[in-house]
Amino acid sequence: MMIIVSEQGMNVEALQTKYPIINWEIYTKGARKYWKIIRVGNYTEVYQFFNDMLKAFGREDLVKLWSLVKEKFTSTEPTKDKEREIWVELKIHHVSTKDGVDIYLLVERKYPLSRGVLTQMLVAKLLVEQDNEISRKLLRKIFMQVERPRR
Structure with a gap:
């Protein structure tokens, strides 16, 4: 037996999708500096504190971010405070x-x-x-x- 339900009676929720990290950069708004995490599909998140970023991350996110940061700073030295902070914090957590x-x-x-x-x-x-x-x-x-x- 089949029942036809009108669209108004349906409650459809999209599945939450977490897209992989593809890049990161330092984002400045006023005097504050943030880490801008860029994901596939140009989805971005900004974090001012490293612990807040880690709370939102899973293992895959941390692994990918570490590889991106390591790739950037194996040939250059971190120059900005936020660059130094992410380099040191990720080294500590790896x-x-x-x-x-x-x-x-x-x-x-x-x-x-x-x-x-x-x-x-x-x-x-x-x-x-x-x-x-x-x-x-x-x-x-x-x-x-x-x-x-x-x-």
């Missing part, structure tokens, strides 16, 4: 192992890591470009989870 395994640390998100992944992280000997609080927290979390008794 950790590599000797074997080339990349780990991206997202703010206020906890992803459960299996005992096997944690052990692999310890065996691979994490390399950190800077000794900082985030890297120490990551190492502390790894040790705590590995040492936790199995259920």
Whole structure:
């Protein structure tokens, strides 16, 4: 049996689509400076604070932004304050192992890591470009989870 429903009675919501990041730039409005994140289809977002940007990002976004920033600053030095800030912050939130395994640390998100992944992280000997609080927290979390008794 089929029922015909008029258009007015239908509630259609578009699926939210998150487009991949294709570029970034420094955006200035008055005296304030922002990071302008450009996505496919010319969708843009602006962020003044790095933590706000990370809260809106997923892993894929962080990986892509890191690759774009790294590509730009491997041949040049960051000159503007916002350029330096994104370079330093992304380096802090990206950790590599000797074997080339990349780990991206997202703010206020906890992803459960299996005992096997944690052990692999310890065996691979994490390399950190800077000794900082985030890297120490990551190492502390790894040790705590590995040492936790199995259920």
